[in-house]
Amino acid sequence: MRRILVTGGAGFLGSHLVLKLLSNGNHVTVLDDLCTGVRSNVPAGADFIQADVCEPLTGEYDDIYHLACAASPDKYQAQPLQTLRTNFLGTTNVLELARRCRASVLFTSTSEVYGDPQVSPQSEGYWGNVNSFGPRSCYDEGKRVSESLCYSYADCHQVRIRIARIFNTYGxxxxxxxxxxxxxxxxxxxxxxxxxxxxxxxxxxxLCYVDDQIRGLLALLQAEGANLEAPANIGNPxxxxxxxxxxxxxxxxxxxxxxxxxxxxxxxxxxxCPDIQRAKDWFGWEPxxxxxxxxxxxxxxxxxxxx
Ligand SMILES: NC(=O)c1ccc[n+]([C@@H]2O[C@H](COP(=O)([O-])OP(=O)(O)OC[C@H]3O[C@@H](n4cnc5c(N)ncnc54)[C@H](O)[C@@H]3O)[C@@H](O)[C@H]2O)c1
Incomplete structure (x- = not known):
């Protein structure tokens, strides 16, 4: 039985992920401040901690799925400074916790790191076209700095990281x-x-259906092999x-x-539009x-x- 922390587990994607992790026999703890999530989304059988990821984190875990961050533009733009803090401080706290307990981390990044793209479909090798000075930048640049933090914790502290660039998911x-x-x-x-x-x-x-997305996130964290620390698009082409x-x-x-x-x-x-060749080749995923x-x-x- 693996001990798993899901930050943002009371949100839309988190609630589906937690159900799946529980049904696979894991011990799951959800940490969520309920800013966009709801307590009733947390399935019976999961432990629940109501807290902000921007506060230091404790506990012993094997895997951490880091989803905490409002995803709806209306919600993240209503609190841009908290969106930035959640991405910089929150992701730093998650990676510090992972370093201490030698946990793996799956970070949920976004297609928004490509901004308003000049190429289509977007492959992970495309560096994007993001406005750093506008209403969406708290989220877009926040996610980009989170990816950068993942890279540096893997590089400096050998934290095992996986980065999913999620494209629009619904359900x-x-x-x-x-x-x-x-x-x-x-x-x-x-x-x-x-x-x-x-x-x-x-x-x-x-548009990617939620069951496909969750299957992709699980496959990505479990996958072993060279280069897997690099981001992978998960979405429907x-x-x-x-x-x-x-x-x-x-x-x-x-x-x-x-x-x-x-x-x-x-x-x-x-x-x-995601190019999902990497997901197909690296962990055998497609919607x-x-x-x-x-x-x-x-x-x-x-x-x-x-x-
Ligand atoms: N759904 C999508 O289409 C999509 C696309 C790209 C990326 N993502 C990413 O996936 C993750 C989950 O998205 P979602 O659609 O489930 O969004 P959501 O808003 O439903 O869930 C986010 C959860 O994180 C919690 N949260 C936010 N800030 C927090 C903080 N500082 N501390 C603790 N908890 C906090 C919220 O209360 C909520 O329960 C997000 O990181 C989002 O950026 C989602």
Missing amino acids: PRMAPDDGRVVSNFLVQALRNLPVTIYGDGSQTRS HEMTVKEIAKAALRICGSSSKLDYRPLPKDDPARR RVSVEEGLQLTADYFRGILN
Whole structure:
């Protein structure tokens, strides 16, 4: 039985990860300050510590999955300094703890490290096009400094690290108000409210279903081999325009909502599409759930909670 710490385990991805780790027979501790997560997301059977990762961490663990950080742009931009602290101080604390107890660390980075990319699809070798001085930079640059901290702890202290660059992931237990494309569209469609598209809807996103994402994170932490400390994209390379996603949401929900076009927010990326060759070659991962199937499962979830 492995002793596993999941920071951010009361959030959307964390809750799915913790369930899977428990069902695999591990002892799981969740550390979360509940700024965007909820206590009821933590499954029975996991220990729970309500705390901020920016405070020094204690305990003995074999593996640490470091997810703590608000992922929704509305939420991380509401508290930009806390977003920066969570990434710099929080990731430093996680890596210090890992150094002390010789734990492995999986850090959940993001496709946002590529900024508004000038190449597509984005492979890990692309260094990105990030604005360091804008409303999204607390998150984008925060994640980049976290990756850099992982690199330096591996280099200076031989901490075993893995970095997942997560592309847009969706599924049951997303917060209905988190402001990201899938939750926005499905909730608006189910309520027959106007479906809000920022810009003309020609910008692209690539949607990964949560079960595929969790399988990827587990495979990445377990994988052994040369170079595995370098970041790996985990996402679905099926690229869709935002307008196509909105139309799929309307169809799946059987909704009569109209599309409502609004101005594009600053630094919104025009294209998002992962190159997942590294994940395929290094740990045999690729997504299995189609967007149609995943959106259907997520719509069923939202229909349940909205009722
Ligand atoms: N869901 C996605 O599409 C996506 C994409 C790219 C990266 N990620 C990354 O994956 C991780 C999880 O994302 P999510 O979608 O589950 O987001 P989420 O907001 O649902 O979960 C984040 C969790 O971290 C907790 N948290 C935040 N700051 C904390 C702090 N300082 N101390 C302790 N706990 C803290 C929150 O309360 C929440 O439970 C995040 O690091 C995010 O950046 C997610």
